[in-house]
Amino acid sequence: MNERPNSLHASDIAHSMHPYTNMRAHEEKGPMIMTRGDGIRVYDIDGKEYIEALAGLWSVAVGFSETRLADVAYEQLKKLPYYHSFAHKAHEPSIRLAEKLVEMTPEGLNRVFFTNSGSEANDTVIKMVWFLNNALGRTGKKKFLSRNKAYHGITIASGSLTGLPANHKDFDLPAIPVTHLTTPHYWRFANEGETEAEFTARLLKELEDTIEAEGADTIAAFIGEPVMGAGGVMVPPEGYWPGVAEICRKNDILLVSDEVINGFGRLGTPFGCEKFGFTPDILVTSKQLTSSYMPLAAIMVSDEVYNTIADHTAKLGTFGHGFTGSGHPVACAVGLENLNIIEEQDLMGNAARLEKPFQDGLRKFADHPLVGEVRGVGLIAGVELVKDKATKEAFAPAGSMAAKVAALAAEEGLICRNVYETVALCPPLILTEADVTEIHARLGRALDRALEWAKAEGLV
Numbered sequence: 244m245n246e247r248p249n250s251l252h253a254s255d256i257a258h259s260m261h262p263y264t265n266m267r268a269h270e271e272k273g274p275m276i277m278t279r280g281d282g283i284r285v286y287d288i289d290g291k292e293y294i295e296a297l298a299g300l301w302s303v304a305v306g307f308s309e310t311r312l313a314d315v316a317y318e319q320l321k322k323l324p325y326y327h328s329f330a331h332k333a334h335e336p337s338i339r340l341a342e343k344l345v346e347m348t349p350e351g352l353n354r355v356f357f358t359n360s361g362s363e364a365n366d367t368v369i370k371m372v373w374f375l376n377n378a379l380g381r382t383g384k385k386k387f388l389s390r391n392k393a394y395h396g397i398t399i400a401s402g403s404l405t406g407l408p409a410n411h412k413d414f415d416l417p418a419i420p421v422t423h424l425t426t427p428h429y430w431r432f433a434n435e436g437e438t439e440a441e442f443t444a445r446l447l448k449e450l451e452d453t454i455e456a457e458g459a460d461t462i463a464a465f466i467g468e469p470v471m472g473a474g475g476v477m478v479p480p481e482g483y484w485p486g487v488a489e490i491c492r493k494n495d496i497l498l499v500s501d502e503v504i505n506g507f508g509r510l511g512t513p514f515g516c517e518k519f520g521f522t523p524d525i526l527v528t529s530k531q532l533t534s535s536y537m538p539l540a541a542i543m544v545s546d547e548v549y550n551t552i553a554d555h556t557a558k559l560g561t562f563g564h565g566f567t568g569s570g571h572p573v574a575c576a577v578g579l580e581n582l583n584i585i586e587e588q589d590l591m592g593n594a595a596r597l598e599k600p601f602q603d604g605l606r607k608f609a610d611h612p613l614v615g616e617v618r619g620v621g622l623i624a625g626v627e628l629v630k631d632k633a634t635k636e637a638f639a640p641a642g643s644m645a646a647k648v649a650a651l652a653a654e655e656g657l658i659c660r661n662v663y664e665t666v667a668l669c670p671p672l673i674l675t676e677a678d679v680t681e682i683h684a685r686l687g688r689a690l691d692r693a694l695e696w697a698k699a700e701g702l703v
């Protein structure tokens with residue numbers, strides 16, 4: 244009985260290179276091997292149960308045991324397991340999913356391009372935007388504006404848009420022209436005595452000044468996550484997004500809403516741009532698009548963006564871009580069924596209904612001695628940990644306390660993710676109110692144990 248788990252453990256240590264992992268530490272610690280899922284829960288190889296409060300990687304909207312997705316994947320695999328969409332080829336799953344996405348996303352986004360991942364999607368966005376500006380003869384208009392702590396992927400170009408040190412250092416990034424602006428996070432980045440409105444005004448002025456200094460004719464697009472996710476769940480201040488959108492419009496800069504985490508109800512509205520009141524020219528989705536049962540991402544573009552690109556392909560003879568897996572029929576069939584489930588079960592409405600109990604229960608931890616700020620919208624939240632509540636000083640080494648809390652939470656049967664100083668939560672949208680209560684209870688025990696540990700270590 245024991246031999247198999249032990250051999251898997253040893254085999255992983257011997258052969259695997261894990262993403263986002265300290266590889267030498269992994270040789271000592273070994274893997275946490277998951278074997279099955281059931282609703283919002285997953286079970287490891289020893290049979291231990293966990294609430295998956297990050298929905299895998301912010302993505303499993305329908306939970307870990309939706310047999311309807313398994314069934315459509317199987318049916319599609321039997322009928323037409325693969326076909327591509329190069330050079331006028333098409334198949335029903337990608338046609339139907341594109342139709343569905345046009346129906347679900349905000350008005351004006353009427354064209355869809357499929358890729359396999361969020362990173363590939365943002366690489367594709369960069370290439371589309373460059374292609375578009377070349378088509379218009381604006382060959383110098385190529386720079387992107389992003390934000391510090393943004394997450395837009397890890398390929399060479401999308402990783403350049405990302406604004407996190409670990410994704411740049413020693414990878415020789417950024418490798419495309421990009422300027423990272425101030426993170427729109429009031430609690431951490433406001434100046435002494437600055438109101439939220441003044442903070443918003445300062446960030447919008449920074450945007451205008453940057454455009455003026457670099458020249459609007461050099462800047463192609465602004466990309467942002469409505470609520471920033473993997474950098475630590477940062478909710479923008481009031482008025483930020485409408486202000487950004489207006490400045491972009493005025494300067495003929497395309498606005499890209501990266502909704503890889505925010506999309507399909509995560510914030511309690513279908514899309515993040517709707518939550519914050521702005522209209523993007525390009526909208527990127529992935530993750531909850533298929534609940535990550537299959538890899539898939541979709542880029543939605545406005546008619547204007549489409550028409551400029553389409554005219555140029557007519558001139559050049561082709562759009563010289565696309566992936567073998569673009570619009571994979573199995574991924575698209577799963578995506579369509581997943582979106583049908585989200586609608587039929589009103590999971591976006593469920594996220595809106597559970598927002599208050601989920602967020603209110605977490606806000607209670609704001610009084611905990613280790614907690615600096617609790618923030619979030621809908622069913623995504625961050626609990627930022629501090630050594631000193633008054634000065635907001637973080638524990639050293641950076642990220643160590645969030646890692647400790649996440650490790651203790653796992654012992655308590657709760658999987659969340661430590662991102663820098665923040666413990667992030669982003670549970671499946673099928674959550675119930677009882678699940679919300681249980682998440683709070685398990686996280687509370689982890690925070691209390693972390694405090695005891697910190698006291699014993701003389702850290703507080």
Ligand code: PMP
Pocket residue numbers: 300359360361362363365394395396397468472473501502503504529
């Ligand atoms: N954009 C955002 C907002 C993301 O959160 C992520 C992944 N966490 C990506 C892009 C990249 O997606 P992928 O990991 O599928 O390449």
